[in-house]
Amino acid sequence: MQTPFYLIDKSRLLTNMQKIAWLREASGAKSLLALKCFATWSVFDFMAQYMDGSTSSSLYEVKLGFEKFPGETHAYSVAYADHEIAEVLANCDKVIFNSIGQLDRFDAASQNHIRGLRVNPGVSTSEFDIADPSRPFSRLGEHDPAQIAAVADRISGLMFHNNCENDDFDRFSEMLALIEERFGDTLHRMNWVSLGGGIHFTGAQYPLDRLAGRLRQFAETYGVQVYLEPGEAAITGAATLEVTVLDTLYNGKNLAIVDSSIEAHMLDLLIYREPAKIAPDTGTHDWMICGKSCLAGDIFGEFKFDAPLKPGDRISFQDAAGYTMVKKNWFNGVKMPGIAIRELDGSIRLVRDFDYADFAAALS
Numbered sequence: 001m002q003t004p005f006y007l008i009d010k011s012r013l014l015t016n017m018q019k020i021a022w023l024r025e026a027s028g029a030k031s032l033l034a035l036k037c038f039a040t041w042s043v044f045d046f047m048a049q050y051m052d053g054s055t056s057s058s059l060y061e062v063k064l065g066f067e068k069f070p071g072e073t074h075a076y077s078v079a080y081a082d083h084e085i086a087e088v089l090a091n092c093d094k095v096i097f098n099s100i101g102q103l104d105r106f107d108a109a110s111q112n113h114i115r116g117l118r119v120n121p122g123v124s125t126s127e128f129d130i131a132d133p134s135r136p137f138s139r140l141g142e143h144d145p146a147q148i149a150a151v152a153d154r155i156s157g158l159m160f161h162n163n164c165e166n167d168d169f170d171r172f173s174e175m176l177a178l179i180e181e182r183f184g185d186t187l188h189r190m191n192w193v194s195l196g197g198g199i200h201f202t203g204a205q206y207p208l209d210r211l212a213g214r215l216r217q218f219a220e221t222y223g224v225q226v227y228l229e230p231g232e233a234a235i236t237g238a239a240t241l242e243v244t245v246l247d248t249l250y251n252g253k254n255l256a257i258v259d260s261s262i263e264a265h266m267l268d269l270l271i272y273r274e275p276a277k278i279a280p281d282t283g284t285h286d287w288m289i290c291g292k293s294c295l296a297g298d299i300f301g302e303f304k305f306d307a308p309l310k311p312g313d314r315i316s317f318q319d320a321a322g323y324t325m326v327k328k329n330w331f332n333g334v335k336m337p338g339i340a341i342r343e344l345d346g347s348i349r350l351v352r353d354f355d356y357a358d359f360a361a362a363l364s
């Protein structure tokens with residue numbers, strides 16, 4: 001198969017899916033895939049056997065979830081436009097407005113729909129200012145308990161999303177306690193509550209049983225159906241980006257140029273200034289792996305290999321599912337990676353490829 005391509009490994013995906021299904025069984029909490037993180041719909045039918053549906057950040061995502069991900073479809077967006085709302089409502093089971101302004105604006109249009117409101121509790125676990133939903137002056141949700149209580153009879157649910165890559169159960173629990181303290185009265189008036197994404201509960205060491213107990217207790221206290229919106233937790237470790245070395249140079253360090261680009265194919269890493277990962281990253285030969293775009297800093301990272309790299313060598317970058325395929329772009333006209341799936345029986349099939357016509361069609 002011609003590189004570059006993303007390779008989704010269903011057996012790795014299954015490990016996460018089984019934990020998600022266990023959590024639902026043990027806690028009653030439903031999990032909806034956050035399509036902003038992962039929207040590769042060829043594996044939606046597989047994931048839907050373990051998850052309860054999908055949630056979205058836009059009209060197009062909600063349509064994709066409604067069409068391709070069996071189960072419930074939640075609609076959320078930081079802001080809907082007037083011309084979008086009818087189509088949004090036609091493609092969802094619940095709509096969650098980001099602000100009271102949007103709830104008011106679309107009050108008549110959404111009157112016969114199940115409606116919710118995003119609440120910003122003012123605390124988060126994000127270590128990145130750019131990804132901190134509770135950063136100062138955040139636009140992500142309403143924060144004033146009195147104003148939220150005043151519209152409670154027009155909604156039946158609340159959505160909180162304030163965790164970010166949080167693998168610390170105690171921190172999650174403490175933040176939930178703050179939410180209960182601040183918004184408890186309104187929570188008692190709701191039928192459902194989404195606690196968003198960002199909880200790394202599929203991690204190897206995560207105390208899943210404690211999370212299940214806490215979610216069940218929360219649901220019973222307020223008499224609500226709890227939802228989670230895992231993105232990363234659902235697909236972490238489930239895909240690689242497969243690339244080939246095209247050329248090597250030496251400029252104080254060993255450099256290998258591959259047929260891909262971090263800016264075009266793993267952009268999230270560049271945004272957060274994190275290196276890519278390879279496994280194993282051992283050996284006595286140190287190499288910097290670079291992308292083929294013109295960006296001087298198009299560098300995947302520095303890794304260890306057993307032997308010097310040479311043109312034709314294959315490299316797999318790990319963890320290439322979340323916020324990766326959804327952000328791929330046509331910078332420099334670098335060939336967009338295809339998408340392949342490794343089935344549970346080990347066979348690999350290419351489900352999408354991109355060519356010059358796709359590049360040309362992306363602009364006009």
Ligand SMILES: Cc1ncc(COP(=O)(O)O)c(C=O)c1O
Nearest residue numbers: 034037161197198229230231232
């Ligand atoms: C409202 C909402 N739900 C869920 C998620 C998914 O978060 P994660 O991929 O960290 O689990 C996000 C991330 O932006 C979000 O904003």
Ligand SMILES: NCCCCNCC[C@H](N)C(=O)O
Nearest residue numbers: 128131132163164198272274
């Ligand atoms: N690995 C670097 C941090 C990633 C942060 N992901 C953010 C997810 C989402 N956009 C959010 O805002 O919670």
